[in-house]
Amino acid sequence: MEKQRLTVINTPVHNIDGIAKITGGAEYTFDVNLPNMLYGKILRSPYAHARILNIDTRNAESLTGVKGIVTGKDTIGVKQGIWRRFKELCDEEILARDIVRYIGEPVAAVAAVDEDTAEEALDLIEVEYEPLPAVYEPLDAIKEGAPQLHEHAERNINVTRHIEWGDVDEAFLKADHVREDWFRCSSQAHVCMETHSAVASFSKDKKLTVWTTTQSHYYIQVLLAWTLGLRENDVRVLSRYTGGGFGSKFELDSAQFCSSLLSMKLFKPVKIILTREEEFMATKRRTAMFYYLRTGVKKDGSFVAKEARVFTEGGAYTAMGATALYLTGFFQAFPYVWPSYRYDGYRVYTNTTPASAMRGFGAPQATYCAETQIDLLADDLGIDYIDIRRKNAMYAGYVVPGQAKIQSCGLMECLDKIDNWIKKRGKLPKDHGIGIAAYGFMSGGIFNWFDTPYAFSSAVVQINIDGKVDLYIGSQDMGQGSNTTMAMICAEELGVKVEDIRLHMGDTDKCPVDLGAWGSRETLMQGNAVKMAAADAKKQIIEFASAKLSPNIVYDLDIKEQWVHLVSRPERGLSYFDVVKEAIRGKEGQTIIGRGHYTPHRKGMISPAYSFGVQAVETHVDPETGKISLKNCITAHDCGKVINPIGVEGQLEGAIAMAAGYGFTEDLPMEDGKIMNPNLVDYKVLRTTEMPETEVIEVETYEPEGPFGAKEAGEGLTNPTAGALSNAIYHAAGVSIKELPFTPEKILEALREKEEKKKKKKKKK
Amino acid sequence: MEKQLLHITVNNEYHELYIKPKKLLVEVIRDELGLTGTKRGCNTGACCACTVILNGVAVKSCSVLAMQADGCNVITVESLAASGELVPLQKSFLDHGAFQCGFCTSGMLMSATALLNDNPKPTVPQIKEAMHGNICRCTGYNSIIRAIKAVADGKYKEGK
Numbered sequence: 001m002e003k004q005r006l007t008v009i010n011t012p013v014h015n016i017d018g019i020a021k022i023t024g025g026a027e028y029t030f031d032v033n034l035p036n037m038l039y040g041k042i043l044r045s046p047y048a049h050a051r052i053l054n055i056d057t058r059n060a061e062s063l064t065g066v067k068g069i070v071t072g073k074d075t076i077g078v079k080q081g082i083w084r085r086f087k088e089l090c091d092e093e094i095l096a097r098d099i100v101r102y103i104g105e106p107v108a109a110v111a112a113v114d115e116d117t118a119e120e121a122l123d124l125i126e127v128e129y130e131p132l133p134a135v136y137e138p139l140d141a142i143k144e145g146a147p148q149l150h151e152h153a154e155r156n157i158n159v160t161r162h163i164e165w166g167d168v169d170e171a172f173l174k175a176d177h178v179r180e181d182w183f184r185c186s187s188q189a190h191v192c193m194e195t196h197s198a199v200a201s202f203s204k205d206k207k208l209t210v211w212t213t214t215q216s217h218y219y220i221q222v223l224l225a226w227t228l229g230l231r232e233n234d235v236r237v238l239s240r241y242t243g244g245g246f247g248s249k250f251e252l253d254s255a256q257f258c259s260s261l262l263s264m265k266l267f268k269p270v271k272i273i274l275t276r277e278e279e280f281m282a283t284k285r286r287t288a289m290f291y292y293l294r295t296g297v298k299k300d301g302s303f304v305a306k307e308a309r310v311f312t313e314g315g316a317y318t319a320m321g322a323t324a325l326y327l328t329g330f331f332q333a334f335p336y337v338w339p340s341y342r343y344d345g346y347r348v349y350t351n352t353t354p355a356s357a358m359r360g361f362g363a364p365q366a367t368y369c370a371e372t373q374i375d376l377l378a379d380d381l382g383i384d385y386i387d388i389r390r391k392n393a394m395y396a397g398y399v400v401p402g403q404a405k406i407q408s409c410g411l412m413e414c415l416d417k418i419d420n421w422i423k424k425r426g427k428l429p430k431d432h433g434i435g436i437a438a439y440g441f442m443s444g445g446i447f448n449w450f451d452t453p454y455a456f457s458s459a460v461v462q463i464n465i466d467g468k469v470d471l472y473i474g475s476q477d478m479g480q481g482s483n484t485t486m487a488m489i490c491a492e493e494l495g496v497k498v499e500d501i502r503l504h505m506g507d508t509d510k511c512p513v514d515l516g517a518w519g520s521r522e523t524l525m526q527g528n529a530v531k532m533a534a535a536d537a538k539k540q541i542i543e544f545a546s547a548k549l550s551p552n553i554v555y556d557l558d559i560k561e562q563w564v565h566l567v568s569r570p571e572r573g574l575s576y577f578d579v580v581k582e583a584i585r586g587k588e589g590q591t592i593i594g595r596g597h598y599t600p601h602r603k604g605m606i607s608p609a610y611s612f613g614v615q616a617v618e619t620h621v622d623p624e625t626g627k628i629s630l631k632n633c634i635t636a637h638d639c640g641k642v643i644n645p646i647g648v649e650g651q652l653e654g655a656i657a658m659a660a661g662y663g664f665t666e667d668l669p670m671e672d673g674k675i676m677n678p679n680l681v682d683y684k685v686l687r688t689t690e691m692p693e694t695e696v697i698e699v700e701t702y703e704p705e706g707p708f709g710a711k712e713a714g715e716g717l718t719n720p721t722a723g724a725l726s727n728a729i730y731h732a733a734g735v736s737i738k739e740l741p742f743t744p745e746k747i748l749e750a751l752r753e754k755e756e757k758k759k760k761k762k763k764k765k
Numbered sequence: 766m767e768k769q770l771l772h773i774t775v776n777n778e779y780h781e782l783y784i785k786p787k788k789l790l791v792e793v794i795r796d797e798l799g800l801t802g803t804k805r806g807c808n809t810g811a812c813c814a815c816t817v818i819l820n821g822v823a824v825k826s827c828s829v830l831a832m833q834a835d836g837c838n839v840i841t842v843e844s845l846a847a848s849g850e851l852v853p854l855q856k857s858f859l860d861h862g863a864f865q866c867g868f869c870t871s872g873m874l875m876s877a878t879a880l881l882n883d884n885p886k887p888t889v890p891q892i893k894e895a896m897h898g899n900i901c902r903c904t905g906y907n908s909i910i911r912a913i914k915a916v917a918d919g920k921y922k923e924g925k
Contacts, residue, residue, distance in 0.1 A: 014859050021867030022855045024802015024842035028868065031801035191902050193806045193814055193868035243804075243868030244902050276807040479866025479903045646862035653905035654865060680811035680900065688893040688906045 007561050008492040009708045012646045016484045016503060017241070017477065026241045029213040030273060032199045038067050040259050040272040041118035043108040043125050044282055045100035048351040048673030049134035049147065052098060052127060055108060060124035065117035068266045069125070071108045072097030075261065078227045082219070082251055082320050083449040088152045089159065092317035092354070094227065094257035099132070101149050101316035102353050103674050104282030109258035111270045136673050138311045138348035139290060149316060149349040156349040158314050159322045163329045165401035166340025171305035175296025177380055181373050183293070184739040185365035187313070187668045188286035188661070190358055191685055194243020195279045200259035201269040208260055209236045213243055215476050216250040216516020219450065221508045223252035224260055233508075240506040245478035246658070247357035248284055250516050251319055280678035284356035285668060287324045287347075288313040291369045293332075297377055301388040303339070308332045310345040315354035321347055323449070323519075324355070327442075327606075328362030330403060331719070332370055335411055335440035335612055336392040351673045357518060360718040363441055364659060368740065371437035371723030375730060385727070386419045389438050394612070396701075404604040408711070410638030410699035411438060414614040417636040417697045422616060425632075431621050432631065435727025438614045441716025442607030443706065444521035446600045455597035457521070457529040458512035461490065461537045463592040465584055467562070467577045469496060471533075472504045474514030475526040480714050481647035482522040486530050488643055489707050493534035495559025496576060512597075520712035523643065524609055527707035528598040537594030544583040545574055608705040611712040613637040615720035617660075617692070619728040623751060626744030628664055628729060630692035635717070638699045641709035645698075651714035652696050657686045659721030664742045665690075772836050775800065776844040790834050791815045791826035794841060802842040802871045806900065813899040816872035816879075817841050823879035825898075842871035845878070853921030854878060854913070861912035865903030873899050877913045886917050 020026040057069045072095040081090035095106050108125050112118035133147040140146055141156040149156055172178060198212040208230060214220050217237040225232040242249065255272040262270040274283065289312045296305040310328060314321050329343035378388045396409045415438065422434055444456070462470040471490045477483040487501040494500075505511055514526050542557045545564040551557070555566045565573025583592055600608045618632040633656050642648050665684040669676045677683045702709035722740060730736045735750035768783040775798055782797055794800050794817065803826060806814030810828035817826045818840040845852045851859070854877055864870040873896070880887060880895040887895065892913050893906075901909065915921060 015862065015864075017867070018859045018864070019851070021864050021870050022842075022851070022858050022874065023846050024800070024871050026867050027801070028804075030804065030868075031795075191900075193804070193812065193866065193900065193902055195806075242866065244866040246902070276809065276811075481862075481865065650862045650865055650904055650908055653907050654903045655905070657905035658902065679809060680807050681809070685900055685902065686905075687898075687900070688896045688910065691906050694905070694907055 008488050009643050013484055013488055013498055013644050015481055016487050028194055028241045028243050029197045029211045029239050030194055032211045034269040037269040037271055038111040039115045039118050040109055040111045040262055040270045041122055042106045042254050042258055043122045045105040045107055047129055047131055048103050049132040050100050050129040053130055054128040056126040060121040063121050065113040066121045068111045068262055070261045076229045080223055080227050081318050083322050084451045085449050089318040094254055102351055106254045109262055111262040134351035136350050136352055138313045138350055141348045141350050153349055157346055158318055158349045159325055159347040161325050161329050161345040163343040168305050168307055168340040168342040171340040172296045175304045176299040178296045180294045183291040183369040185289040186740040187288040188666050189280055190246040190248035192244030195274040196253045196255045196283055197273040198255040198259045199269055199271040200263040202263040207234050211239050212256050214249045215245040215478050215518055217508050218513045219250050219516055228260055236509045238507040242478040246359045250518050277678045281675050284319055284354055286358035287321050287355035289365045293369055293373050301381055301383040301391045303392045305340045306338050308343045312347045313355055314347045314349050315352045317354040319354045319356035321356045324362035328366045330606055331363035332366040335394045335438055337394055359715050363719045364722055367439050367719040368722040372726045375727045386415055390415050404606050408701040408703040409612050410701040411612040413699045414636035418614045418616050421634050431732055433728045433732025434616055434618045435724045435731055436616045437720035437723035439719040440610045440612045441712050443524040443609040443712040444607055445519040446603055446607055454513040456599045457514045457525040458597045459529040459533040460512055461533040461594040463537055463580055467580045469501050471501050472511050473526055474511045475522045476517045478517055485523055485643050489527050489530045490534045493531045494538050496562055520715040523710050524706045525598050529596040531707040532596030533594040537592050540592050541579050541583055544586055545579045609703045609711040611639045611716045615724045617724040617728045621729055621733040626747035633692045634695045636697040636699050638701050639713035640701055640703035640706050640711035642698055643710050648713050649696055652717050653694050655717030656694055656721055659718045661686045663722035663725040667741050771831055773834055775839045784831055786832050788831045789827055790829040790831045793831040800841050800843050804868050804871055814869050814872040816875040818875055818879050823876045842874055853916050857912040857915045857921050861908045863909040863912035869901045873909055
């Protein structure tokens with residue numbers, strides 16, 4: 001690979017939306033106000049499972065200030081979903097017509113002159129329910145005779161997934177040591193600071209415009225058109241700023257659907273902002289999983305066979321949860337070489353809030369179980385924790401049988417860096433422990449269950465007479481910084497500066513299609529499309545420059561820092577601005593337009609590229625209270641070529657906060673399907689004082705499939721922390737906790753059990 | 766409910782407004798005055814996204830009735846960079862990448878401004894303590910702490 005001279009990539013660049021965000025000027029959906037706008041509220045089911053017998057809205061309609069009410073009867077009755085290729089997986093009506101299947105499921109929506117009136121009207125809607133038997137736990141729901149949620153799903157089995165390679169049974173026979181463990185991975189709430197919201201406006205020419213906080217404008221456009229009976233391109237979805245996503249904002253939600261339906265009825269704009277309580281009760285959440293792992297190893301620590309069986313608590317509908325089932329199976333075998341592997345996953349319908357995508361998408365669960373078990377295996381065999389991982393680590397060129405090809409992989413170097421850090425840290429204070437976890441993640445999914453006929457990502461570049469570049473992309477920046485990344489990729493490829501780029505995104509009327517910001521897609525997929533569009537435009541500039549410079553044919557031209565020049569004689573060149581002017585003149589006054597697109601072909605089953613890393617967490621466990629506190633968190637990380645160091649560091653630290661929360665403070669306890677802590681006081685996200693010191697060590701690799709060698713850099717960082725924390729507790733206190741989160745109660749209980757075992761042993765002696 | 770007259774100075778501009786007495790300060794700031802830089806993350810005083818400075822003290826504007834602020838002085842995020850020039854704290858936030866989605870940022874800037882007004886040289890534990898109520902789901906806080914500390918350490922001077 002020839003080393004490219006880079007002038008933009010890998011330099012710290014300020015977030016291009018930064019000034020808007022730090023001056024209060026960024027307009028979120030929450031801030032959109034239109035003339036004659038009404039405010040909507042949603043009535044939700046208090047039952048986990050019930051038949052709707054009747055909805056009487058007359059009293060509510062007669063309340064002064066109420067302008068309209070919609071129920072399931074006002075819909076065209078589409079059961080929608082993200083897995084559109086499979087009809088039976090499209091199982092969710094946004095407004096229930098007949099049966100409600102979880103507490104919080106929408107049954108009616110009101111539009112009124114203000115929020116208070118709409119709220120008051122909700123109390124006046126009379127819904128007659130016939131309660132039905134409900135089931136809340138996946139292991140109960142698969143039993144014969146359990147209440148069934150959907151007619152098509154016997155024993156409530158929603159989706160199954162099987163992955164297998166090698167001869168697993170044969171391999172187990174050859175193993176020197178086999179261990180079995182059960183784990184329980186809890187659920188987690190996304191807690192975007194901007195709750196789900198939408199402002200919908202339906203005009204009399206039958207065009208629907210929806211401002212909404214989303215990770216995928218395109219998905220919402222398609223899903224709204226489908227469920228409302230409109231033509232796709234008569235629906236315009238827009239928003240530049242999204243106040244957090246983390247996986248919760250690319251499925252159709254109740255704010256989007258109900259505001260649209262109300263606006264179509266009333267021909268007035270309707271705004272719906274979910275309350276924080278609704279956000280907890282009735283938007284999607286991380287998938288809770290029961291994990292069985294049986295693992296066979298050789299005496300020297302070589303991995304031989306692994307069998308994983310998973311039951312996920314799916315909640316009432318499929319959502320994007322089917323993908324979590326798929327990905328947790330793949331990432332259970334990551335980032336190691338397993339000669340044989342068998343995975344059977346079952347997604348089970350339960351009468352709970354649907355579980356779906358959340359940052360890591362099934363991989364944090366997989367990594368927690370796998371990495372916890374690896375330390376236990378290492379202890380069984382008396383092997384060092386780093387060595388057992390080194391022995392089995394994935395490497396560049398490795399092919400995951402039938403699944404994926406690893407083209408770049410810095411895992412071994414990451415292990416070395418973390419090993420060095422642990423050695424340097426030396427002797428730990430009392431009750432401290434360091435745990436490690438290795439991880440990897442995809443750079444965008446290859447699968448097309450949504451059934452899009454478009455390229456996965458597209459981009460258009462337009463160069464104007466003053467050299468300013470309009471970059472049109474379809475991807476969404478929900479905070480992860482992809483707008484800046486795309487501007488940087490465009491500037492680098494075109495040979496201009498970031499301030500020369502004017503970025504257009506967040507509007508389905510104006511921007512080309514991209515599938516959205518999920519599954520760590522953007523850097524690689526949208527990035528490749530942007531690079532291609534910029535290269536297309538650059539080629540046109542160079543054609544003109546070439547005619548002007550008339551170099552010997554053996555010379556090639558490039559643009560760097562606004563200078564169009566001969567690559568081997570950079571002093572011979574022309575100003576980018578001058579060439580652009582002449583080129584546009586030469587095109588009879590038309591601007592220069594470049595087009596780019598990206599769809600992965602022949603890249604395996606999962607993703608074109610994978611990030612890797614190793615994280616070490618140092619924690620203190622108080623043996624009296626069982627309370628843990630994080631001290632240090634060091635991550636050696638291979639995300640290929642780092643595009644923006646400010647962005648990558650931010651992604652890493654943010655992921656630690658979210659993933660540590662998953663490890664020890666965050667949970668969604670339920671009673672009979674009702675979430676018991678739907679507020680920010682009882683649901684404990686990490687605060688400033690709980691964050692450990694963080695340090696990141698970049699291990700640079702070059703990913704041939706990524707733009708400038710880059711790959712995934714944000715989502716995968718959520719994967720290791722719960723596992724590393726689990727191991728840190730194990731090494732600090734000698735107890736392995738097999739159920740997330742690691743609450744003081746669980747740790748104390750485990751410590752008590754450990755003491756009792758010790759006593760029994762003494763007695764026997 | 767009869768409307769009442771509210772006298773309030775926001776970002777050095779004096780306003781007289783007739784409002785329902787149940788209106789929250791955040792509602793008046795956003796809906797009556799159109800200053801949408803102040804956000805609302807929970808409406809129950811648990812996230813501090815709506816923090817403004819009321820008579821010099823950082824408060825959650827979703828937990829204050831507007832009428833309680835009658836005759837008071839309120840500072841919101843829009844007061845920073847009023848001249849078009851970023852203030853040191855904003856410059857530092859930009860350099861340190863101390864925001865991602867940006868929805869909590871106005872509240873962060875207000876809490877930090879109040880802290881630095883009170884204590885221009887806070888230590889890291891003091892910064893963490895002062896910012897403890899502000900939830901950020903994106904950054905993991907450390908970049909925010911570093912940004913505030915850099916200002917406290919004098920790395921950003923006004924007008925520089």
